[in-house]
Amino acid sequence: MIFAEKRQLRIPGPTPIPPQILRAGAQPMMGHRSGDFVELCKRVAAKVKTVFQTENDVFILTSSGTGALEAAVANTVSPGDQVLVLVSGVFGERFVKIANAYGAQVETIRCQFGHAIDPQTVTDALVKKPEIKVVFATHCETSTGVVNDLEKIAEAVHSSLGDPLLVVDTVSSMGGIEFKTDKWGIDLVVSGSQKAFMLPPGLAFIGVSDRSWDIIEANQSPRFYFDLRAYRKSLPKGQTPFTPAVSLFYQLEEALAMMEAEGFANIYQRHLLMRDMVRAAVRALGLPLFVAEDNNASATVTSILGPQGLDVEALRKLLNQKYKLVLAGGQADLKGKIFRIGHMGFAEPIDMLTVLATLELGLVELGWKLEGGAAVRAAEEVLVRG
Numbered sequence: 363m364i365f366a367e368k369r370q371l372r373i374p375g376p377t378p379i380p381p382q383i384l385r386a387g388a389q390p391m392m393g394h395r396s397g398d399f400v401e402l403c404k405r406v407a408a409k410v411k412t413v414f415q416t417e418n419d420v421f422i423l424t425s426s427g428t429g430a431l432e433a434a435v436a437n438t439v440s441p442g443d444q445v446l447v448l449v450s451g452v453f454g455e456r457f458v459k460i461a462n463a464y465g466a467q468v469e470t471i472r473c474q475f476g477h478a479i480d481p482q483t484v485t486d487a488l489v490k491k492p493e494i495k496v497v498f499a500t501h502c503e504t505s506t507g508v509v510n511d512l513e514k515i516a517e518a519v520h521s522s523l524g525d526p527l528l529v530v531d532t533v534s535s536m537g538g539i540e541f542k543t544d545k546w547g548i549d550l551v552v553s554g555s556q557k558a559f560m561l562p563p564g565l566a567f568i569g570v571s572d573r574s575w576d577i578i579e580a581n582q583s584p585r586f587y588f589d590l591r592a593y594r595k596s597l598p599k600g601q602t603p604f605t606p607a608v609s610l611f612y613q614l615e616e617a618l619a620m621m622e623a624e625g626f627a628n629i630y631q632r633h634l635l636m637r638d639m640v641r642a643a644v645r646a647l648g649l650p651l652f653v654a655e656d657n658n659a660s661a662t663v664t665s666i667l668g669p670q671g672l673d674v675e676a677l678r679k680l681l682n683q684k685y686k687l688v689l690a691g692g693q694a695d696l697k698g699k700i701f702r703i704g705h706m707g708f709a710e711p712i713d714m715l716t717v718l719a720t721l722e723l724g725l726v727e728l729g730w731k732l733e734g735g736a737a738v739r740a741a742e743e744v745l746v747r748g
């Protein structure tokens with residue numbers, strides 16, 4: 363095979379890594395208690411707040427995204443507490459599982475997968491149960507490609523009598539879709555390194571609002587590695603409580619510099635453009651979009667429903683083996699039913715044309731009837747219009 367290492371990784375994380383970020387990771391190791399690390403840690407901790415649009419502290423954990431989800435639960439939920447989880451897919455379910463593991467009494471609002479949570483249902487649930495202490499929500503539900511309206515959900519939460527804490531998973535949106543932590547009043551914001559941040563897996567982020575600290579201090583759940591009180595003590599000293607993934611901190615600094623250079627408005631626009639190109643192309647192919655409503659469609663991942671007669675797993679296998687294009691399948695109940703195109707981080711509109719042309723080739727080889735070039739043409743039209 364020529365160019366055996368060349369691969370188009372278009373899954374919704376981990377995502378491809380820019381060469382300068384790869385190089386940054388190859389810098390010589392430094393001691394994590396050294397003055398150099400202290401400076402590095404202070405620089406990245408200050409800059410990452412810009413991405414989160416917050417004045418709150420954002421702690422950098424050495425863990426996958428789920429570690430930060432667990433940190434959010436372990437620090438805000440005591441056994442027996444009533445919590446509300448908004449479930450629009452697999453990652454909402456993950457909050458349910460973690461909250462159950464910590465002994466919470468879990469209420470859920472579940473929407474049909476492919477749809478977004480209706481903020482009115484949040485208002486209604488909180489009127490019925492004002493004792494709810496924490497609400498857990500997912501911004502981009504990676505398993506379906508829906509983006510939930512966190513501005514409206516936050517309004518519903520904060521205008522309720524109990525005004526519970528609001529915890530939001532932004533693992534597959536932060537840095538790709540605008541998220542206004544302070545303006546919307548989000549208390550705990552969780553994210554991960556391996557998606558729109560253009561980094562390898564291994565770092566997670568958690569922003570914490572001032573009003574969360576009383577609850578965190580008083581919380582009764584056992585916690586050690588993820589005890590946010592320890593991270594709070596270390597941060598002003600440019601430290602982390604335990605040995606951090608130092609190389610990922612080098613890479614984070616490079617990623618933040620790249621993001622700053624591009625400009626956040628441009629980054630969000632680039633992601634929206636990729637979404638619109640992919641959606642126009644999928645429509646031109648006559649394939650059903652799993653998220654029918656454009657307004658609810660994520661700018662970082664698009665899910666496509668396999669219509670009758672199309673074996674989506676066979677399609678993914680063919681694209682991977684023959685063309686080295688890696689797309690994601692469905693998760694849990696959606697396995698075999700949908701496939702997903704990731705378009706976040708180190709991806710630009712022109713890359714989508716290759717993805718879509720390759721997808722067309724795969725579909726034709728599987729006998730799917732289509733007008734050759736239709737997907738690329740539709741995407742190009744969106745690209746030209748900008």
Ligand SMILES: Cc1ncc(COP(=O)(O)O)c(C=O)c1O
Pocket residue numbers: 374375426427428429453500502503504505531532533534554563
């Ligand atoms: C929305 C969302 N939340 C949480 C996670 C879990 O992150 P990790 O796999 O890094 O633990 C993912 C991973 O895909 C995700 O997309």
